Structure formats: structure tokens, C-alpha cells
Amino acid sequence: MSTPLLEINDLHARVEDKPILKGLSLTVNEGEVHAIMGPNGAGKSTLSYVIAGREGYEITGGSIKFRGQEITEMNPEERAAIGLFLAFQYPIEIPGVGTATFLRTAVNEQRKARGEDELDAIGFLKAMRAAAKPLNITDEMLKRAVNVGFSGGEKKRNEVLQMTMLAPSMCVLDETDSGLDIDALRVVADGVNALRGPDKGFLVITHYQRLLDYIVPDFVHVLADGKIVKSGDKSLALELEKTGYVDIQQGLTA
Amino acid sequence: MADQTKFVDEGIAWLAANAPQDAGIADARVAGAKALAELGLPSKRVEAWKYTDLRRFLGASNSNAKASCLTDAVSPQITLSKGGAMVGALPSGVAHADRTDFAITDGLSALRSGAATGSVALTIEEGAAEPLHILNEGGANAVAITVKKFATLTLMESSVADGLSQTLLSITLEDGAKLRHVRLKDSPADSADLTELSVTVGRDATYEQVSVILNAGQTRVTVDANLSAPGCHMRMNAAALLDGQDHFDLSARTNHAIAHCDSHQLYKMVAADKAHGVMQGLINVAEGADDTDAHLLSKSLLLDATATIHQKPELTIFADEVVCSHGATCGALDADALFYLRSRGIPERQARALLIAAFLDDVLLPLADWPDGERLAAILREALQARFDAIVKGAGA
Ligand SMILES: Nc1ncnc2c1ncn2[C@@H]1O[C@H](COP(=O)(O)OP(=O)(O)O)[C@@H](O)[C@H]1O
Ligand SMILES: [Mg+2]
Numbered sequence: 001m002s003t004p005l006l007e008i009n010d011l012h013a014r015v016e017d018k019p020i021l022k023g024l025s026l027t028v029n030e031g032e033v034h035a036i037m038g039p040n041g042a043g044k045s046t047l048s049y050v051i052a053g054r055e056g057y058e059i060t061g062g063s064i065k066f067r068g069q070e071i072t073e074m075n076p077e078e079r080a081a082i083g084l085f086l087a088f089q090y091p092i093e094i095p096g097v098g099t100a101t102f103l104r105t106a107v108n109e110q111r112k113a114r115g116e117d118e119l120d121a122i123g124f125l126k127a128m129r130a131a132a133k134p135l136n137i138t139d140e141m142l143k144r145a146v147n148v149g150f151s152g153g154e155k156k157r158n159e160v161l162q163m164t165m166l167a168p169s170m171c172v173l174d175e176t177d178s179g180l181d182i183d184a185l186r187v188v189a190d191g192v193n194a195l196r197g198p199d200k201g202f203l204v205i206t207h208y209q210r211l212l213d214y215i216v217p218d219f220v221h222v223l224a225d226g227k228i229v230k231s232g233d234k235s236l237a238l239e240l241e242k243t244g245y246v247d248i249q250q251g252l253t254a
Numbered sequence: 255m256a257d258q259t260k261f262v263d264e265g266i267a268w269l270a271a272n273a274p275q276d277a278g279i280a281d282a283r284v285a286g287a288k289a290l291a292e293l294g295l296p297s298k299r300v301e302a303w304k305y306t307d308l309r310r311f312l313g314a315s316n317s318n319a320k321a322s323c324l325t326d327a328v329s330p331q332i333t334l335s336k337g338g339a340m341v342g343a344l345p346s347g348v349a350h351a352d353r354t355d356f357a358i359t360d361g362l363s364a365l366r367s368g369a370a371t372g373s374v375a376l377t378i379e380e381g382a383a384e385p386l387h388i389l390n391e392g393g394a395n396a397v398a399i400t401v402k403k404f405a406t407l408t409l410m411e412s413s414v415a416d417g418l419s420q421t422l423l424s425i426t427l428e429d430g431a432k433l434r435h436v437r438l439k440d441s442p443a444d445s446a447d448l449t450e451l452s453v454t455v456g457r458d459a460t461y462e463q464v465s466v467i468l469n470a471g472q473t474r475v476t477v478d479a480n481l482s483a484p485g486c487h488m489r490m491n492a493a494a495l496l497d498g499q500d501h502f503d504l505s506a507r508t509n510h511a512i513a514h515c516d517s518h519q520l521y522k523m524v525a526a527d528k529a530h531g532v533m534q535g536l537i538n539v540a541e542g543a544d545d546t547d548a549h550l551l552s553k554s555l556l557l558d559a560t561a562t563i564h565q566k567p568e569l570t571i572f573a574d575e576v577v578c579s580h581g582a583t584c585g586a587l588d589a590d591a592l593f594y595l596r597s598r599g600i601p602e603r604q605a606r607a608l609l610i611a612a613f614l615d616d617v618l619l620p621l622a623d624w625p626d627g628e629r630l631a632a633i634l635r636e637a638l639q640a641r642f643d644a645i646v647k648g649a650g651a
Contacts, residue, residue, distance in 0.1 A: 052593075052597050053597075054593050054597075055589070055593065075596065075602070076593060076596035076597045077596045077597075077599050077600060077601050077602065077605075079597075080596070080597055080598055080599035081599050085597075086597055088594070091594070092588075092590045092591050092593075092594040093591075094588075094591045094594065094595070094609070094612065095612060096609075096611070096612025096613065096615050096616065097608055097609070097612045102595070102598070102608075105600055105604070105608070106595075106598035106599050106600055109599050109600050109601060109604065110598075110599035113599065145612075146594075162598060166598065166599065
């Protein structure tokens with residue numbers, strides 16, 4: 001068996017002295033799509049930030065390996081360059097930095113870090129337009145500052161555009177579906193599905209089962225109180241939709 | 255007391271004996287020295303000088319003036335230096351005369367007059383469209399610029415002086431005149447700069463200024479803007495990148511003397527290491543200056559805990575039906591934005607540079623409407639970027 005793409009083992013992490021992740025383990029192999037569901041405050045976003053290397057999220061135990069390599073000591077840009085991507089639950093607005101400039105800088109910095117040639121301006125523009133079109137992202141949006149004045153749906157589509165352009169091998173999507181109407185959800189899901197492949201892995205965090213009708217997962221996990229408390233196939237998501245998270249939480253405290 | 259008086263007289267005698275060729279300059283020095291003995295220099299106990307210690311300015315070293323990146327756009331036609339004002343071939347429509355008025359009103363102007371090196375008066379006639387570039391390499395020089403009725407001018411001013419430079423720039427805009435003024439400050443770290451800028455804006459006239467401060471050394475710029483006739487417009491923007499021991503003080507007083515004028519001021523400072531930025535901005539709306547539209551915003555970024563920023567926007571209003579605003583913000587780089595950029599693979603240093611450039615960039619926006627302004631903006635952007643790269647390299651070492 002080949003080395004897992006992402007292997008998280010007994011991960012403990014805290015924010016401002018507050019333990020949030022309490023022994024979380026999860027393995028994503030190449031070609032697999034894993035969904036993580038769980039109640040608000042369970043630690044889903046915390047998990048995504050810890051994987052991406054955000055400052056202030058302190059790992060107090062366990063390990064995160066990417067293709068067998070320990071990444072917990074790497075900074076965010078190094079993690080991005082080896083193929084990790086996080087689509088933010090709440091994408092950040094950056095006034096004064098144009099979307100196209102931002103994308104081009106990111107693409108070329110990652111290429112540089114991997115020892116590849118930078119894309120020239122024309123090559124980049126072509127690739128960006130080709131990626132933007134199916135996501136209904138207009139040239140006008142690409143000229144605006146990153147996420148500034150974007151609607152909720154536009155921000156989420158912009159996340160998928162970045163993911164497409166950066167072509168990561170392991171994508172973590174943090175509630176990319178929340179706040180989207182059904183048409184926007186389809187556009188986003190199509191964008192994600194287009195990136196699926198035998199050498200790619202996905203960790204799709206969602207609060208609702210709905211997204212999983214469009215991005216069909218191989219495995220579904222329930223995250224509650226900082227741990228994976230239940231795992232199954234996609235039928236688990238349907239079951240959760242019926243019973244809600246209450247049973248799980250009660251099960252934990254009982 | 256009598257001894258002190260005698261000492262002043264001896265000093266004045268020495269100045270007279272060592273007087274420069276130009277009789278006007280010699281007179282200005284004697285008058286300055288006499289006035290200084292009476293007036294003295296303002297200490298930090300004076301409210302307007304609370305954040306700036308003049309004694310540090312007097313300790314400036316003579317080294318060599320720097321080069322100006324604006325020279326790439328227009329080569330300077332006038333050079334100010336310790337040897338006085340050198341006037342070369344001027345653009346058509348620009349006339350000049352020697353001028354020796356050092357206008358002593360306080361200790362600071364007395365000091366400048368006492369050190370006088372040269373002066374020049376310029377008159378811009380209608381139709382002068384070519385930019386005028388003044389390169390300031392130091393000394394104590396007085397420049398007066400009058401933009402005649404309906405005339406327009408783009409004025410580029412590069413202050414690259416070493417030592418203690420003291421400049422008086424008096425600008426008068428006649429009715430309907432338009433002056434676009436770009437100021438660059440890029441001097442050696444051990445230099446000091448006392449600049450006084452007075453602007454009088456006439457009926458329906460427009461004054462626009464964009465300043466970029468790359469290397470401040472010790473700098474105090476005092477601006478006195480007078481909106482003196484109906485329908486005048488003023489815009490002043492400044493972006494300052496401060497590092498090391500840099501001290502930059504921009505003290506601007508805007509006087510809305512009459513109704514129906516507008517003024518817009520945007521100041522942005524970024525301070526690293528032990529740098530100190532000061533923005534004191536007073537807007538005065540005089541009695542009867544109704545329908546005034548006056549705004550001042552000062553925003554600062556502190557890159558290190560050792561850097562200091564003081565911002566003091568003030569507004570005094572004695573008129574009715576005015577739309578005025580003033581405000582100041584100060585903070586650190588947005589950590590969320592920094593993480594977002596880095597999570598996309600942009601290295602920390604470059605991510606910081608992008609955010610700082612974005613923070614400063616709207617200061618340059620007015621240039622977009624200037625003839626050839628895009629080129630000026632590109633030069634200034636590149637210079638800011640280079641300066642920032644130098645700052646982070648220094649910090650990373
Ligand atoms: N920056 C932070 N500072 C303090 N507490 C935080 C911070 N981020 C998250 N938390 C806390 O951590 C817990 C998990 O939050 P989060 O990971 O956002 O949950 P989820 O994404 O599952 O809704 C919550 O109790 C939340 O209040
Ligand atoms: Mg969350």
C-alpha cells in the first residue's frame with residue numbers, strides 16, 4: 001500500500017490555553033474524499049487551521065504527516081508549496097491587493113519553491129481565465145481587491161478558483177457550502193469534482209448533508225468535542241441528517 | 255545681560271565679515287542671527303513641538319546628498335544646495351527672478367534666515383504644461399512659486415539633502431490655477447530637514463499634493479494651507495515608510511477662510527524598528543466659511559513594538575453647514591490577511607510587503623488623473639517596494 005496522503009495521529013491542539021482537539025486521528029489516502037461533519041464548536045475549523053499551520057493554534061501532542069513527512073514544524077507557505085490547500089470557511093478580505101496579482105504571486109511563489117519555472121504574464125492570464133469561466137468569475141471580479149465587496153457566494157467561488165489554479169494534492173474545504181444557494185452550491189461542487197483524481201485527496205468539512213449529494217464522499221466522520229467519534233460511509237451523513245448531532249453529544253456526555 | 259548682548263554683536267560682526275557674495279543673502283543672515291538671539295528655538299514644551307526635539311536636528315551630519323528616483327522621469331531644472339539655488343533651462347512658461355525674502359516670523363524662520371544660502375522666485379504663466387523638477391540637496395533656501403491665473407503646473411520636488419537642510423517653499427495659486435505637487439523625501443539617515451510649506455489657494459484654484467517619504471532622517475514638515483477664496487480645492491496625501499531612528503513629523507494646518515472650499519487629506523505612515531512618526535493636522539473653519547467640505551484621515555501601521563506613532567487630528571469650526579471629518583487609526587499588520595496570503599504559498603516577507611504596499615497605495619491614487627501620473631506612480635511604487643525590501647532584510651538579518 002502506498003503512503004497515505006494525509007495521516008493525522010492522536011492530535012491534540014489548543015487555542016489560548018483552551019484544549020480544542022483532544023486526540024484526533026484520521027487517514028486520507030490518494031483518491032479518497034473524506035467528509036467531516038459535526039456540531040458548531042466541535043473543532044472543525046480548528047482542525048483545518050492546524051493542518052494549514054495557522055499561528056496561535058498550538059499542537060500539544062500527536063502528529064500530522066503529509067506523504068509520510070511530518071509537517072507540524074513547517075510554516076504555512078511551505079505546507080502550501082508541497083500541495084496542501086485550505087478553502088477558508090470565512091475567506092479574508094485584503095483591500096488594495098488585486099485578485100489577479102494575488103493569484104499570480106501565489107502560483108509563481110509555489111512554482112519557485114518547487115524549483116519550477118514561473119509562468120509568464122500571458123500564460124498565467126490564459127490559465128486564470130480558463131479556470132474562472134466555469135466558476136462564473138468575471139474579469140471584473142478578478143480586477144477587484146481580494147474578496148473585497150464579494151458576496152458570500154463569490155468568496156466561496158474565489159476559494160475554488162484559487163484551489164484550481166494552485167492544483168494542490170490535498171484539499172481541505174471548511175464549510176465551503178455554507179451560505180450558498182443551490183445554484184451556487186452546484187457551481188462550487190462541480191469545481192471541486194473537476195479536481196478529483198486518483199492522486200488527490202479531499203477533506204470536506206460541512207455542517208449539512210446537502211453538499212454530500214454533490215460531492216459524494218468515500219468516508220464520513222463525525223467530529224465532536226475534539227475527536228472523531230464515529231466513522232462510516234456516506235449513509236452516515238444521511239443518518240445524521242435525520243437524528244441530528246444531539247444523540248452524539250449526549251452519547252459523549254453520558 | 256550686557257555681556258550676552260556683546261556676544262551677539264560680535265557674532266553678527268563675524269557673519270558680516272564672512273558674508274556671501276549676494277548682498278541679499280548676507281542681509282538675510284544678519285537679520286536671522288539677530289532675530290534668533292531674541293526669539294530662540296521652540297522647545298518640546300511648546301505644544302506644536304511636543305513630539306519633535308529640534309536639538310536632534312541640529313546634530314545632523316554633512317555627508318552626501320542622495321540621488322532622486324524622480325530624476326528618471328524629469329531631470330531637475332533647479333538645484334537647491336548649500337551653495338544656493340542653481341537655475342538651469344526652465345520649461346517654457348516658467349519665469350524666474352532672484353528673491354531674498356526669508357520672512358522671519360519665529361525662531362525657526364530666524365534660524366533658516368541666519369543660515370540662508372539662496373533663494374529663487376518662479377512665476378508660472380498660463381500654458382506651462384511641462385513638469386518642473388526641483389532637486390533639494392541641502393542648505394537653507396527660500397523658493398516662491400506663483401501660478402498665474404488659469405495656469406497649470408506639475409511640480410516635482412525631491413528632497414535628498416544631507417546635513418541640516420532648511421527650506422521655505424511659498425506657493426501662491428491665482429484664480430483658476432492648478433498645481434500638482436509631488437514631493438519625495440529620500441535623504442541620508444543622519445540628515446535633518448526643516449521644511450516650511452505655505453500654500454495660498456485662490457478662487458476656483460486647485461492644489462494637489464502627493465508626498466512619499468522613503469528615508470526621512472530627522473524631518474519636520476510644517477504646512478500652512480490657506481483656502482482663501484471661494485471654490486478652491488485642496489488635496490494632500492502622504493505615504494511614509496519609517497525605519498531605524500527615522501523621525502518624521504508632518505504638522506499641517508489647513509485654514510478654510512471662506513465659504514465653498516473643499517480639502518481632503520490622507521496620511522499613511524508605516525513605522526518599523528525605533529522610528530517615530532508624527533501627524534498633527536489641524537483644520538480650522540473660520541466664521542462665515544459655510545458650505546466647507548473638509549476631511550482628514552491619518553492611518554498608521556506599527557511593524558515593531560519599539561516604533562512610535564503620534565497622531566493628532568484637530569478640527570475647529572466656527573461656521574455653519576459644514577461637512578467635516580477627521581480621524582486617526584493605528585494598528586499592526588492584519589494577522590488574518592497575512593495567514594491567508596501565506597496559506598496560498600506566498601512567503602511571509604513577501605506577504606508583508608504586499609500588505610504594506612496595499613496599505614500605502616491609495617495615497618498615490620490621485621496621480622492616476624495627472625498627465626504622465628501613471629509613470630510617476632510606477633516610479634514611486636517601485637521606490638517604496640525597494641525601500642521596504644531593505645527594511646525587512648535588515649530586520650531578518
Ligand atoms: N481564536 C480562538 N480563540 C479562542 N477560542 C477559539 C478560537 N478559535 C476557536 N475557538 C474555540 O474553539 C472551539 C472550536 O471552534 P471551531 O474550530 O471554530 O469549531 P467549528 O468549526 O467546529 O464550529 C470553540 O469553542 C471556539 O469557541
Ligand atoms: Mg467552523
